[in-house]
Amino acid sequence: MRRSSQIPLISREHQVAGFRRSLDRAAAGEPGVLVVGGDAGVGKTRLVTHLAAVAAEAGGRVVVAHCVDLGEIGIPYLPFTEALGHLQRPAGAEDADDVATCVADIVAERPALARLLDPAGPRTAQDDQHAERLPLLDGVASALAAAGRPGAPLVLVIEDLHWADPSTRDVLRFLVTRLRAEHLLLVLTYRSDDVDRRHPLRPLLAELHRSERVDHVELEPFTAAELRDFTTALNDGPLTESDFAEVLRRSEGNAFFAEELVAAGLASGTLPWSLTDVLHTRMQDLDPPVQQLVRLASVAGRQVREDLLRAAAERTPGLDAATTAAALRDTVAHQVLAVEGVNLAFRHALLAEALYLDLLPGERTAMHLSYLAALLDSPDLGSAAERAHHAQQGHDLPTALAASYDAAERARDLLAPTEELRHLEQVLSLWESVPDAASRTGTDRVEVALVAAGAASRAGQPTRAVQLTRGAIESLQDDPQRQASLRHVLVRYLLDIEEDVSEASRQIDLALQVLPADPTEELASTLAVRGRIEMVRDQDDAARDFLERAVDVAHRARAPHAEADALASLAVIEVGDPETAARLIESAMHRAVDAGSLTAEMRCRYNLATTWYYAGHLDRAADLVASGLARAEETATTRSSVGISMRMIAELLRYVRGDLSAPPPRDGIPALEAMVMESAGLYAAVARGDDQVLDRTEALRKDWDVDGFVALISGGCRIDALTFAGRYDEAAALAEAVVEHLGAVWSTYFLGRIWISALALAALADAAEEAAVGGTDPRREEQRRSGDELLAVARETAERGRPRGGVLGPEGRAWLRRAEAEHARLVAATDGTPADPAVWESTVREFSYGYRYEVARSRFRWAQALRAAGDRAAAELEAAEALREARDMGAGPLADAVLAWARRARVAVPGARRETSTLTDREEQVLELVAQGLSNRQIGERLYISTKTVSVHVSNVLAKLGVSGRAEAVAVATRRGLLTV
Numbered sequence: 003m004r005r006s007s008q009i010p011l012i013s014r015e016h017q018v019a020g021f022r023r024s025l026d027r028a029a030a031g032e033p034g035v036l037v038v039g040g041d042a043g044v045g046k047t048r049l050v051t052h053l054a055a056v057a058a059e060a061g062g063r064v065v066v067a068h069c070v071d072l073g074e075i076g077i078p079y080l081p082f083t084e085a086l087g088h089l090q091r092p093a094g095a096e097d098a099d100d101v102a103t104c105v106a107d108i109v110a111e112r113p114a115l116a117r118l119l120d121p122a123g124p125r126t127a128q129d130d131q132h133a134e135r136l137p138l139l140d141g142v143a144s145a146l147a148a149a150g151r152p153g154a155p156l157v158l159v160i161e162d163l164h165w166a167d168p169s170t171r172d173v174l175r176f177l178v179t180r181l182r183a184e185h186l187l188l189v190l191t192y193r194s195d196d197v198d199r200r201h202p203l204r205p206l207l208a209e210l211h212r213s214e215r216v217d218h219v220e221l222e223p224f225t226a227a228e229l230r231d232f233t234t235a236l237n238d239g240p241l242t243e244s245d246f247a248e249v250l251r252r253s254e255g256n257a258f259f260a261e262e263l264v265a266a267g268l269a270s271g272t273l274p275w276s277l278t279d280v281l282h283t284r285m286q287d288l289d290p291p292v293q294q295l296v297r298l299a300s301v302a303g304r305q306v307r308e309d310l311l312r313a314a315a316e317r318t319p320g321l322d323a324a325t326t327a328a329a330l331r332d333t334v335a336h337q338v339l340a341v342e343g344v345n346l347a348f349r350h351a352l353l354a355e356a357l358y359l360d361l362l363p364g365e366r367t368a369m370h371l372s373y374l375a376a377l378l379d380s381p382d383l384g385s386a387a388e389r390a391h392h393a394q395q396g397h398d399l400p401t402a403l404a405a406s407y408d409a410a411e412r413a414r415d416l417l418a419p420t421e422e423l424r425h426l427e428q429v430l431s432l433w434e435s436v437p438d439a440a441s442r443t444g445t446d447r448v449e450v451a452l453v454a455a456g457a458a459s460r461a462g463q464p465t466r467a468v469q470l471t472r473g474a475i476e477s478l479q480d481d482p483q484r485q486a487s488l489r490h491v492l493v494r495y496l497l498d499i500e501e502d503v504s505e506a507s508r509q510i511d512l513a514l515q516v517l518p519a520d521p522t523e524e525l526a527s528t529l530a531v532r533g534r535i536e537m538v539r540d541q542d543d544a545a546r547d548f549l550e551r552a553v554d555v556a557h558r559a560r561a562p563h564a565e566a567d568a569l570a571s572l573a574v575i576e577v578g579d580p581e582t583a584a585r586l587i588e589s590a591m592h593r594a595v596d597a598g599s600l601t602a603e604m605r606c607r608y609n610l611a612t613t614w615y616y617a618g619h620l621d622r623a624a625d626l627v628a629s630g631l632a633r634a635e636e637t638a639t640t641r642s643s644v645g646i647s648m649r650m651i652a653e654l655l656r657y658v659r660g661d662l663s664a665p666p667p668r669d670g671i672p673a674l675e676a677m678v679m680e681s682a683g684l685y686a687a688v689a690r691g692d693d694q695v696l697d698r699t700e701a702l703r704k705d706w707d708v709d710g711f712v713a714l715i716s717g718g719c720r721i722d723a724l725t726f727a728g729r730y731d732e733a734a735a736l737a738e739a740v741v742e743h744l745g746a747v748w749s750t751y752f753l754g755r756i757w758i759s760a761l762a763l764a765a766l767a768d769a770a771e772e773a774a775v776g777g778t779d780p781r782r783e784e785q786r787r788s789g790d791e792l793l794a795v796a797r798e799t800a801e802r803g804r805p806r807g808g809v810l811g812p813e814g815r816a817w818l819r820r821a822e823a824e825h826a827r828l829v830a831a832t833d834g835t836p837a838d839p840a841v842w843e844s845t846v847r848e849f850s851y852g853y854r855y856e857v858a859r860s861r862f863r864w865a866q867a868l869r870a871a872g873d874r875a876a877a878e879l880e881a882a883e884a885l886r887e888a889r890d891m892g893a894g895p896l897a898d899a900v901l902a903w904a905r906r907a908r909v910a911v912p913g914a915r916r917e918t919s920t921l922t923d924r925e926e927q928v929l930e931l932v933a934q935g936l937s938n939r940q941i942g943e944r945l946y947i948s949t950k951t952v953s954v955h956v957s958n959v960l961a962k963l964g965v966s967g968r969a970e971a972v973a974v975a976t977r978r979g980l981l982t983v
Contacts, residue, residue: 004236004237005261005265005349006236006261007048007051007337007340012228012231013225013228014221017038017219018052018056020217020219021036021056024036024217025155025157025187028062028155028157029061029154030152031152031184031185033181033182033184033186033188033215034187034216035178035181035187035213035215035216035217036190036219037191037207037216038190038192038221039192039197039219039220040193040220040221041193041194041195041221041256042195042196042351042352043258043259043352044221044223044258046161046193047161047191050066053189054157057155062155062157063101063149063155063157064156065085065088065158066159066343067081067084067161068080068081068084068160068161068162069081069161069167069170070162070165070304071303072303072388078167078169078170078413078418078421079118079169079170079173079416080167080170081166082142082170082173083118085146086105086109086118086142086145088343089105089145089149089156090119101149104148104149105145105148105149108141109145112138113137114141115142115145117415117416118416135417135635135637135638136635138416139172139176143177146158146184146186147185147186149186150184150186151185155187156185156186157187158186158188160189161191162192162304163191163203164201166203167420168202168418168421168461169418171202174188174206178213181215192207194220223253223254223255223257224255224256224257226255228255229249229253230246232257232260232261233246233249233264249263287336288332288338289329291320291321292329294320294329295311295333297357297361298314298318298321299311299346299348299354300353301358301361301370302373303351304347304348304354305348306347307345307346307383310373311346312326312327313379313383314369314372314373314376315329317371317372318368318369318372333346368396370392370395371396373388373392374398377392378401385412386405386408386409389401389405389408389409390405390428393405394428399432400439400442403428403433403439404443406425407425407426407442407443407450409425410422410425410453418638419457419458419460419461419641420457422454423454423461426450426457429443429450429454430454433447448474451474452470452474452491455467455468455470455491458470459495459642460639460641462640462642464498464499465499467495468496471495474488475492483517486512486516486524487513487522488524489509489510490513490527490528490530490531492509493506493509493510494531494601497531497534497538499643506531510531510535513528514529514532521555521558522559523556523559523561525555525559526561526564527556527563527564529548530548530564530567530571532552533545533546533547533549533572537574542575545571545575546575549568549572549575550572552565553565553572556568562598562599563597563599565593565597566594566597567599567602567605569594570591570594570602570606570609572586572590573606573609574587580613580616584610584613584614588610590606600637604630604633604634604645604648607626607629607630607633607644608630608647608648611623611626611648615651615655616811617812618851618852620655620658624652624655624659627655630648631645631648634648650678653679653682653683657686657689658853659854660854660887660890660891661686661891662686663686663892664683665683677708677709677712678709678711680702680716681702681711681715681719684698684699684716684719684720688723690893695719695723696723696724696727698716699719699720702716703716706743713740714740714752714754717740717743718754718761721736721737721740721758721761722761722764724736725765725768726899730766730768730772731769733761733762734769734788737758737761737762737792741758741795751799755795755796756814756821759795759796760796760818762792763792763793764824766785766789766792766828767789767825767831769785770785770831770832773831774831774832782832785832786828790825793825796822797818800814800815800818812848815848816845816849816851816853816856819845820860822841823837823842823860826838826841827867830870836871837870838871839868839876841867842863842864842866843864845864854887855893855896858883858887858888858893858896859884861887862880862884862888862896862900862903865879865881865900877907877909878909878911881903881904881909881911884900885897921962924945924955925955925958925959925962927945928945928956928959929959931945932956932968932971938953939952956968959971
């Protein structure tokens with residue numbers, strides 16, 4: 003029989019046609035991504051092999067790279083290292099050689115990229131400052147872009163994305179978001195059946211789905227007709243009906259299974275029962291040395307370097323150089339292995355996996371040790387991560403520990419903190435089993451744990467950083483001096499994850515009791531962290547004392563890192579005005595940069611951005627956030643606590659400035675920070691009127707105890723959403739719950755209470771206005787008292803709360819004015835007298851520092867107040883402007899509210915036609931009189947109809963509006979603009 007590689011591609015015409023369109027677009031300078039998913043064996047590799055041939059025939063440059071499965075041990079950027087290696091090699095053709103030269107020049111110009119391809123290359127002083135991640139990512143993108151030409155795009159195929167390391171996923175994110183006009187087409191394959199909801203690839207796939215440049219293909223098994231064509235081509239003729247039925251039943255349309263069943267079953271006369279049986283049947287046709295070599299190859303995975311396989315074979319019983327050479331030729335001839343560049347690869351990863359699983363435990367161990375011996379003798383045959391993998395699987399624990407430590411250093415050089423953490427955790431897990439671990443690594447276990455904690459923090463795993471650091475400190479019970487010198491490290495991580503600083507304070511106090519008074523870096527760092535704790539407690543005087551002492555000690559100890567850290571905190575509390583604060587923070591940031599303290603530098607960048615944000619200079623703050631995020635990306639700190647905080651403030655800035663679009667995708671964010679960012683996205687979700695916003699806010703209720711900001715933001719946004727939905731009592735009750743919860747967690751006069759009070763007042767005012775349309779409301783006095791209390795609380799909070807810099811900023815002042823304006827609206831609704839429009843005019847003015855959505859909403863209320871005061875012309879102008887802004891931002895509920903009110907109030911704004919009603923004219927007349935509080939008898943007298951007829955009309959109105967009572971009918975009709983006022 004023939005193999006699938008020897009026959010034309012069966013079916014898949016739709017996928018091939020889509021690829022040709024993508025290829026044509028890439029040739030014209032419209033880059034794209036094709037993601038191919040499907041179960042193992044369904045035909046992904048066969049499809050992309052055909053697509054590669056199609057691209058090559060069309061004049062494109064095709065490079066195939068792979069992700070590999072090394073268990074918990076990863077090799078950062080592996081497929082891109084492989085791809086760039088291919089692109090630098092001359093291919094013989096003039097155009098290809100030009101591409102190779104161009105790519106080589108790009109690599110030579112970028113030290114980070116050069117080190118990716120040459121781990122043994124020289125390092126520069128800048129390498130240790132973690133400042134090369136962005137140049138590395140940009141270098142990869144530039145090299146790939148340079149490899150494509152008009153009419154001859156680069157087609158980069160990356161197979162087995164389900165095994166991709168975190169850094170590879172980061173590169174793909176970077177590439178996809180920056181595709182502009184490159185002649186580039188990415189083709190990515192992954193196993194759908196391996197990617198469950200917890201798989202790390204899932205977030206990336208979700209992001210790719212959202213990109214307009216990405217096409218997703220999910221390969222399905224062959225239908226019966228397609229499978230018949232496939233097996234007929236393989237067999238050079240149709241199978242018998244019984245054989246085909248058996249292949250169809252057992253393969254279920256899976257191409258790989260079907261091919262193996264046909265290959266083994268027809269030769270033996272009986273069809274095997276499992277894939278393992280299939281492979282056994284096929285292996286029986288091979289000579290023993292060939293079988294042994296194939297088994298050895300399976301230990302390396304789907305793909306293995308030929309020179310590494312030969313070297314390992316020389317250390318395997320039954321295989322010598324001559325035997326191996328002959329066996330290699332036979333494996334290729336029998337199409338068990340195929341040549342892929344400098345590598346040999348199984349036709350399918352399932353084949354390698356099945357062979358590996360069939361090995362006896364002793365055979366596996368021996369073969370892993372053969373690879374390990376080859377790698378130790380010739381390190382250039384593989385990476386430290388591969389040495390660690392084979393040593394671990396071969397139970398050579400000392401070598402596994404040393405190799406994992408080397409691999410961690412390699413990952414750190416490449417700014418790949420997740421991989422670095424995995425390798426260091428491997429080292430820690432082996433430490434007690436290797437008596438000479440310290441001599442093999444050149445350090446002790448405590449230092450390894452601290453380095454691992456740093457990697458965990460940069461990788462966005464602050465809780466793991468705390469665990470590692472706490473364990474290291476607890477292991478030093480016999481060395482209280484060193485234990486004390488490290489407590490400040492633990493406290494820094496604690497401050498990233500805990501609002502309650504009592505444990506952090508206890509740890510620092512224990513350190514200060516032991517540390518000598520002599521000026522040392524440890525003492526300076528400890529004092530600096532003690533100052534931060536006092537800042538969290540709002541004790542600025544105490545904080546200033548500790549921080550100034552820290553600066554002095556650091557200066558005398560010549561400890562620039564500690565000095566920069568203390569200055570970064572000191573600059574935050576020395577804020578008489580934003581200009582002064584910004585100068586102090588910038589000075590501290592320059593000191594941090596000079597000292598090479600990335601942590602202090604990033605804190606300063608964040609503090610500088612938030613200083614201008616709270617001062618109301620939103621454009622300046624947005625620029626600083628953008629530059630801070632760029633710096634975080636180039637230093638691989640986007641998942642650190644400061645990196646996450648920077649992303650949070652970026653989300654708030656988007657909303658405040660009027661960008662209500664859905665937030666960008668999030669990946670790799672720790673659970674706690676993910677909750678806070680989910681909360682931050684709720685502001686815009688409420689303004690957009692997302693259908694699921696009430697469900698989302700309710701889902702976060704269980705997390706209030708985890709983080710106070712989750713309670714504040716999700717609770718406040720839910721109050722707003724409930725008010726839009728007309729659920730005023732629930733909104734007011736929730737406001738009380740939020741205040742009670744945060745009063746216990748933070749303090750009674752937390753500044754967010756002004757915002758919560760304003761939202762609660764808005765709910766009360768809406769309820770009172772709606773009730774006023776329907777006549778008397780027995781709860782008016784109660785609502786008025788509640789409103790008075792809320793306003794009093796808002797004003798007292800503004801006086802007694804602790805604003806940043808000691809002065810209430812523009813946002814706080816605006817919300818306080820909004821609370822006063824909502825209270826005036828409530829009073830007007832309960833008293834029946836119009837509110838002074840000036841209070842809403844001043845609210846608009848306060849929000850005009852840049853809070854676009856609240857300006858529009860306050861302008862709408864201003865229009866209402868103007869109309870109630872009799873100034874129709876001014877009301878129309880303000881309402882029209884509020885409506886225009888709401889529409890431009892995509893604020894659906896606000897736009898609907900403006901239109902509904904304009905219809906009721908007979909105010910002329912664009913699109914304010916009266917809503918089409920299903921009610922008859924008579925029913926509308928009845929409804930208007932119901933709204934005035936008239937009984938059925940009174941309505942009948944007014945309209946000269948019988949009371950019974952009125953009752954029928956009322957019943958019809960209730961049914962058509964889908965309500966159960968007269969008051970609810972009035973409320974619904976009012977919101978829909980069916981009633982005039």
